[in-house]
Amino acid sequence: MSITLSINGKDRSVDVPADTPLLWAIRDEIGLKGTKFGCGVGICGACTVHVDGTAVRSCSVGVGDVGEGKVTTIEGLGEGTDHKVQAAWIAEQVPQCGYCQPGMIMAVAAMLATTPKPTDADIDEQITNICRCGTYPRIRRAIHRAAATSSSTGAS
Amino acid sequence: MAADRTTDGITVLNRRGFLAIGAGLAVGATIGAPAAGAVAPTDAAAINAYVSIAENGDVTIVTPGAEMGQGVADAMPRIVAEELDADWSRVTVRLSGASPAFVAKNKRQRSANSDGITSYYEILRKVGASTRALLIAAAAQRWKVDASTVQTREGRVLHPASGRALGYGDVAALAAKLPVPANVTLKDTKDFRLIGRNFPRKDIPAKVRGTAEFGMDLVLPGMLFATVRHAPVAGGTLEPVDPAPALAVVGVRKVVPLEANAVGVIADRLWQAQKGAAALTVTAKPGPRIGSAELHQRIRAGLDSADILPFPVEFEGPQPVMSSSAEAVDSALAAAPVKVEALYEVPYLAHAAMEPLCCTALVTADRCEVWGSMQCADVVAPELAKIIGIPAESITVNRTFMGGGFGRKNERDFVQQAVRLAMAVPGRPVMLVWPRDEDMRNDFYRPAFAARLTAGVKVDGSIAAMRGKISGQPLSTMSQFRIPGFADGAVAGGLVSPDYQLGERRIEGVEIEGPMRTGYWRSVAGSQNGFFSESIIDEIATKLKRDPLEYRLAIAKDDPRTHAVLKLAAQKAGWDKPLPKGQGRGIALATGWGSRCAMVVEVAAAGNTLTVRRIVAAFDCGMQISPDNIVSQIEGAAIFGLSAALFGKITLEDGAVVQGSFGDYPVVSMRSAPAVEVHLIASDAPVGGVGEAGVPGVAPALCGAIFAATGKRIRTLPIIDSGFEVAI
Numbered sequence: 001m002s003i004t005l006s007i008n009g010k011d012r013s014v015d016v017p018a019d020t021p022l023l024w025a026i027r028d029e030i031g032l033k034g035t036k037f038g039c040g041v042g043i044c045g046a047c048t049v050h051v052d053g054t055a056v057r058s059c060s061v062g063v064g065d066v067g068e069g070k071v072t073t074i075e076g077l078g079e080g081t082d083h084k085v086q087a088a089w090i091a092e093q094v095p096q097c098g099y100c101q102p103g104m105i106m107a108v109a110a111m112l113a114t115t116p117k118p119t120d121a122d123i124d125e126q127i128t129n130i131c132r133c134g135t136y137p138r139i140r141r142a143i144h145r146a147a148a149t150s151s152s153t154g155a156s
Numbered sequence: 157m158a159a160d161r162t163t164d165g166i167t168v169l170n171r172r173g174f175l176a177i178g179a180g181l182a183v184g185a186t187i188g189a190p191a192a193g194a195v196a197p198t199d200a201a202a203i204n205a206y207v208s209i210a211e212n213g214d215v216t217i218v219t220p221g222a223e224m225g226q227g228v229a230d231a232m233p234r235i236v237a238e239e240l241d242a243d244w245s246r247v248t249v250r251l252s253g254a255s256p257a258f259v260a261k262n263k264r265q266r267s268a269n270s271d272g273i274t275s276y277y278e279i280l281r282k283v284g285a286s287t288r289a290l291l292i293a294a295a296a297q298r299w300k301v302d303a304s305t306v307q308t309r310e311g312r313v314l315h316p317a318s319g320r321a322l323g324y325g326d327v328a329a330l331a332a333k334l335p336v337p338a339n340v341t342l343k344d345t346k347d348f349r350l351i352g353r354n355f356p357r358k359d360i361p362a363k364v365r366g367t368a369e370f371g372m373d374l375v376l377p378g379m380l381f382a383t384v385r386h387a388p389v390a391g392g393t394l395e396p397v398d399p400a401p402a403l404a405v406v407g408v409r410k411v412v413p414l415e416a417n418a419v420g421v422i423a424d425r426l427w428q429a430q431k432g433a434a435a436l437t438v439t440a441k442p443g444p445r446i447g448s449a450e451l452h453q454r455i456r457a458g459l460d461s462a463d464i465l466p467f468p469v470e471f472e473g474p475q476p477v478m479s480s481s482a483e484a485v486d487s488a489l490a491a492a493p494v495k496v497e498a499l500y501e502v503p504y505l506a507h508a509a510m511e512p513l514c515c516t517a518l519v520t521a522d523r524c525e526v527w528g529s530m531q532c533a534d535v536v537a538p539e540l541a542k543i544i545g546i547p548a549e550s551i552t553v554n555r556t557f558m559g560g561g562f563g564r565k566n567e568r569d570f571v572q573q574a575v576r577l578a579m580a581v582p583g584r585p586v587m588l589v590w591p592r593d594e595d596m597r598n599d600f601y602r603p604a605f606a607a608r609l610t611a612g613v614k615v616d617g618s619i620a621a622m623r624g625k626i627s628g629q630p631l632s633t634m635s636q637f638r639i640p641g642f643a644d645g646a647v648a649g650g651l652v653s654p655d656y657q658l659g660e661r662r663i664e665g666v667e668i669e670g671p672m673r674t675g676y677w678r679s680v681a682g683s684q685n686g687f688f689s690e691s692i693i694d695e696i697a698t699k700l701k702r703d704p705l706e707y708r709l710a711i712a713k714d715d716p717r718t719h720a721v722l723k724l725a726a727q728k729a730g731w732d733k734p735l736p737k738g739q740g741r742g743i744a745l746a747t748g749w750g751s752r753c754a755m756v757v758e759v760a761a762a763g764n765t766l767t768v769r770r771i772v773a774a775f776d777c778g779m780q781i782s783p784d785n786i787v788s789q790i791e792g793a794a795i796f797g798l799s800a801a802l803f804g805k806i807t808l809e810d811g812a813v814v815q816g817s818f819g820d821y822p823v824v825s826m827r828s829a830p831a832v833e834v835h836l837i838a839s840d841a842p843v844g845g846v847g848e849a850g851v852p853g854v855a856p857a858l859c860g861a862i863f864a865a866t867g868k869r870i871r872t873l874p875i876i877d878s879g880f881e882v883a884i
């Protein structure tokens with residue numbers, strides 16, 4: 001059955017069963033590969049996207065449950081330029097293997113939208129994505145750097 | 157197509173010779189391009205297998221290493237660029253597939269053992285220098301001047317006498333046709349302007365924009381997807397599987413038995429394959445089904461076995477330094493006034509890389525091409541050739557970015573499965589992706605070990621004798637590299653520390669049979685023996701009422717680098733500043749891969765709730781290629797080691813691995829990640845390994861800190877099994 005999803009500001013039609021996880025619709029139907037498969041059960045966060053601005057683990061949401069929700073993936077986060085979180089990630093040289101980082105960045109961008117100046121305790125509470133390379137110290141620094149950036153892009 | 161060429165002992169193959177069956181299917185992830193998303197220019201002249209230069213001066217350099225996070229996609233090309241005198245801002249990096257052109261000095265092409273830089277350093281310098289010499293020769297020919305009067309500077313050839321200058325791109329096409337110089341002069345290291353300085357890693361922008369191509373991100377025309385289920389018993393084989401429930405799922409095309417232990421499901425989409433595989437009933441054939449309790453008892457019992465294999469106590473270059481005789485060690489132990497003995501245990505560990513195992517294969521009548529997240533390269537095609545029945549030369553091996561490796565992706569089981577699946581649908585590429593639970597339950601695990609260390613100590617604190625005995629499964633991976641008559645080096649190596657002045661020394665290994673597949677796990681023997689060998693030093697210090705730092709400095713070998721890292725880590729951690737009650741610091745030393753690492757861990761214990769507050773490392777890897785990336789690697793290694801020390805444990809129940817995901821195999825998260833400080837010591841020692849050196853010191857330093865904070869000595873990992881709680 002055909003389901004219409006709003007992905008990065010565009011309506012995209014996917015012909016999949018409603019219980020297909022959003023992750024696989026994004027990756028294999030729409031072809032946006034920046035959203036990663038890590039565990040498939042919503043623990044690791046590698047598949048994090050935004051639905052109406054909220055961080056969602058896309059492996060654990062069926063496309064049928066997205067409805068009118070506006071989905072943003074890592075490819076759509078910066079709207080043509082690096083989002084301030086991405087810019088902070090580059091400035092702090094965060095990634096190693098990089099596999100978890102799109103999900104990590106999406107989780108952080110969603111947090112900053114509601115908690116613009118997070119404390120370390122806020123970060124511990126809200127950022128539960130897993131990174132096996134152990135980039136957490138740099139992630140923490142990059143979050144504080146992004147929070148100190150006023151504009152939404154890293155260009156400033 | 158240009159002919160193969162040889163430069164200075166390096167076989168240089170024109171890379172175009174390796175491109176692909178199926179037009180347009182060849183991929184080579186390209187990163188760090190001047191403009192995001194740019195690909196290697198098509199007009200580029202391939203000067204050799206490593207370096208292509210476009211007319212506009214853009215340089216593409218291939219990294220022979222496999223990028224799994226350690227930074228070889230940046231550091232290795234940087235070494236070439238240094239000698240090439242390239243403009244680093246104009247350099248684009250390409251990942252390599254398997255090619256004889258890219259073997260290291262050990263004749264292998266694989267990223268493992270922290271030897272990427274150490275095994276390629278001279279080769280990469282010569283490649284860069286040779287390429288530069290060709291560009292100079294081409295410019296000299298063009299200007300009709302003697303090559304000795306031509307200089308280079310950041311991507312340009314210069315003729316100072318006449319004031320003429322050209323970009324590398326202007327002379328690259330001609331350079332590619334000139335004979336490769338037999339000998340080249342390397343730069344004086346004091347003239348380095350790229351090596352040893354910090355530049356942003358070239359792979360990072362793509363990784364934060366979601367455009368870096370990992371194994372799972374490959375898109376090929378007509379590609380099918382597959383997943384796998386294994387026998388649900390470690391080491392077990394499968395009963396025949398009824399394919400019907402999978403075939404009933406929309407999109408599922410085939411159910412393919414894979415050797416004796418697995419079955420694959422091929423579908424139009426990965427999600428369909430996953431659904432189909434989940435619908436199958438997989439049952440293990442009857443056989444032994446051991447549980448962890450029995451297995452660990454078997455491992456412990458090994459410590460009392462007389463069936464021992466000795467292992468050298470250290471190596472001087474390639475030469476083994478043999479153990480003292482059992483009699484010599486025994487008599488020195490008996491004569492020593494103070495005896496310290498301890499039994500330590502560590503569990504099986506999974507790698508749990510963020511990206512589950514993934515490989516894509518295409519098999520046609522007479523060729524095969526694979527694309528995968530692989531640490532290995534050279535061994536892949538010969539193994540696949542036997543499976544397919546075609547020559548290894550007819551197999552092309554491409555590699556993508558890896559979402560972590562840690563040793564697991566040096567194995568080829570998943571690559572071979574992808575090929576077997578592709579053989580079932582000839583002419584169609586098949587991408588195999590393992591589900592997380594299959595990845596965790598079918599690993600090549602770091603084996604569980606029990607070790608007993610016995611030390612005989614004189615009243616002045618000097619250690620007259622130390623004997624170490626370790627019991628556990630040897631590494632499946634190591635079987636072809638074993639030295640007859642010796643214990644597995646990946647098990648026993650370094651069990652008695654080579655870093656201290658010890659009298660009689662002896663290392664003994666006992667091999668037990670177990671059902672698990674076992675393999676390299678970041679830092680390999682260091683992952684267990686760092687814990688054992690440094691914990692016993694701590695215990696001796698405790699017995700002697702000596703400070704753990706002061707005692708280590710007193711008995712450490714006369715190696716200035718070792719003393720320097722211990723002192724610096726302690727100083728930066730404020731070792732001499734007392735902590736409040738309930739807090740403590742521990743210190744450990746880890747050497748290996750030509751590097752020296754000391755770590756101080758600081759913990760706070762409130763009742764049985766443990767918080768790891770801070771890790772301070774001092775690290776000396778000799779010459780540094782990319783200092784900030786070295787810092788990053790040690791930070792990450794500290795946290796990788798911390799995950800294992802605090803939480804890591806794979807267990808068996810009725811023959812089956814219990815843990816299946818990050819829920820029951822927890823790892824350090826943002827909340828449980830301490831602050832990590834890394835202080836580099838620049839030494840003029842030869843370039844050493846980095847990726848693994850930060851792992852072994854974590855567990856012993858952490859357990860030392862817990863002892864200092866609580867008085868409780870932890871001898872069995874993980875730490876949460878000793879009654880401590882850690883917020884994840």
